[in-house]
Amino acid sequence: MNWYLEVLRKYAVFTGRARRKEYWYYFLINFLIITALLLIDNMLGTLDPEAGMGLLSGIYALAVLIPGIAVAVRRLHDTDRTGWWVLIALIPIVGPIILIFFLIQDSTAGDNRFGPNPKAVETEVKHP
Template identity: 50%
Template sequence: MNWYLGVLKNYAGFSGRARRTEFWMFVLFNLIVQIVLTVIDSVIGLNSVLSGLYALAVLIPSLAVSVRRLHDTDKSGWLLLLGLIPLVGGIILIVFSATAGTAGPNKYGHDPKQLGAHV
């Protein structure tokens, strides 16, 4: 939950780097919340109103953490546009997101693992 809240605090921060843990915990928590809201929508009969509003609310933080995750692997955030390619683009982005980040500083900032160890 702390990883999720940390991403929301950095709501529209597209610069810097995001660790794998930060990214995947954010994705996991989003998935859980989306499932719960979808169930609530179907029980109440709101036709995806709550889940749609939630998806809209976390759109910018989702894009921001995805760009920072790409930065951690020393790739441009523009590669997020690969997701527009059906099937293949999504698979490529999953591979990039699961790949270990660059050890030490890169052109996008300091290594978040090293920063976490010193704090």
């Protein structure tokens, strides 16, 4: 849960790097919350089957749109790619597959043009 909250604290931070752990834990918790809200929307009768969203899930999705894009950009920075690669997801079918491939790759070792490796920084903090 801390990884999810950390992404929300960095609401619109598009600089720096994000570990795989930070991105994928955020993704998992976000997925679980959206699923729960869709179930609640269905029970309340506010789910629109054509849109695939309901009132609560739609409001939540809008609220986490910017943090989701920001953490994806930071994750791409961690693999030494510019954040503009996030736009490849707009290409039908192939684009999201390529983006997922980029997001699952390991960090570049050491510092890169986007900052220090967050794995190394976390290790230094834990073991001074």
